[in-house]
Amino acid sequence: xxxxxxxxxxxxxxxxxxxxxxxxxxxxxxxxxxxxxxxxxxxxxxxxxxxxxxxxxxxxxxxxxxxxxxxxxxxxxxxxxxxxxxxxxxxxxxxxxxxxxxxxxxxxxxxxxxxxxxxxxxxxxxxxxxxxxxxxxxxxxxxxxxxxxxxxxxxxxxxxxxxxxxxxxxxxxxxxxxxxxxxxxxxxxx
Numbered sequence: 001x002x003x004x005x006x007x008x009x010x011x012x013x014x015x016x017x018x019x020x021x022x023x024x025x026x027x028x029x030x031x032x033x034x035x036x037x038x039x040x041x042x043x044x045x046x047x048x049x050x051x052x053x054x055x056x057x058x059x060x061x062x063x064x065x066x067x068x069x070x071x072x073x074x075x076x077x078x079x080x081x082x083x084x085x086x087x088x089x090x091x092x093x094x095x096x097x098x099x100x101x102x103x104x105x106x107x108x109x110x111x112x113x114x115x116x117x118x119x120x121x122x123x124x125x126x127x128x129x130x131x132x133x134x135x136x137x138x139x140x141x142x143x144x145x146x147x148x149x150x151x152x153x154x155x156x157x158x159x160x161x162x163x164x165x166x167x168x169x170x171x172x173x174x175x176x177x178x179x180x181x182x183x184x185x186x187x188x189x190x
Contacts, residue, residue, distance in 0.1 A: 022161035025060045028069065028114075028146045029161025030133050030168035036111040036161070040173035048121045049080075052131065052168060054098075056112040057161055061150045063105035067114055068136040068155075069146035071096040075129030075170070076122035085113045099136050101149070121170060130166035 022029065022036075032038045036055045044050065054069060071079065082095045088103030098115060106112065123129060135143035145157040160167055 022057050024159065025058045026156065026158055027057045027161045028067075028133065028148075028158040029055055029057060030071075030131050031055050032168065034111065034113060039161075039167065040169040042171055042173055044121050044170050045125055046121065046123065050119050050121060050170070052117040052119050053113055054115040054117070054133075055161075056108065056114055056148065056158070058110055059108040059112060059148075061108060061156075063107055063151060064102065064112065064114070064148050065105045065151060066101040066149040067098065067147065068093075068100070068139055068141075069098050069114075070134045070136045070143075071098075071117065071131065072134065073129055073131045074166070075127065077129050077170070078120040078122060080118045080120055082118075083116045085115060093136055097136050099138075105151075123171070126171055128172040129170040130172070131168040131170075133160050133167040 029036060030039060031053045032041050032050060034053060034055070036053075036057050041050070056064065079096055082091070082098065084091060084098075084100055086102045086104065086106050089100050090103070091098055091100045093099035095117075100115075106114075121129065133146060135141070135145045135147065137143055139147070140155050141147050141157050146160070147155050147157050150156050
């Protein structure tokens with residue numbers, strides 16, 4: 001009985017620990033939840049506000065000293081504000097082109113929140129918005145990739161958790177292949 005209880009407990013812990021969408025180390029992604037497992041949402045209404053989280057997943061280092069990331073989108077939304085998850089952060093970029101240094105390093109977790117964008121959905125009900133994550137402009141490394149400062153001024157490029165574009169979606173929880181097909185179908189009716 002003890003063995004079965006122990007196995008069940010281990011199984012429960014294993015499933016809750018694997019809730020992060022990308023098991024690979026040192027990735028970053030866009031999510032609509034703090035657990036880093038919801039990159040798309042359906043049923044969003046016009047003029048509805050949503051939080052879009054920039055989350056570092058499975059870091060192999062203990063502290064983040066800063067980061068660089070850019071956000072772009074396809075569709076009608078307005079990015080109203082960005083909040084950096086460090087009270088001593090200094091963003092020398094813009095709301096959607098983040099170049100951030102931390103006065104005090106941020107300890108990392110399996111899902112480390114770096115920033116929160118507040119997004120206002122402006123499309124008609126059911127229309128689609130796609131978000132892409134990329135490097136900042138200017139960038140200390142290749143501007144295609146987001147990056148973090150991990151100590152002693154070392155900048156590390158990160159993979160994106162989605163692995164493909166788009167990184168996050170509103171009102172279309174399909175794959176990027178579906179996106180191409182959907183866009184082609186929509187163009188037939190224009």
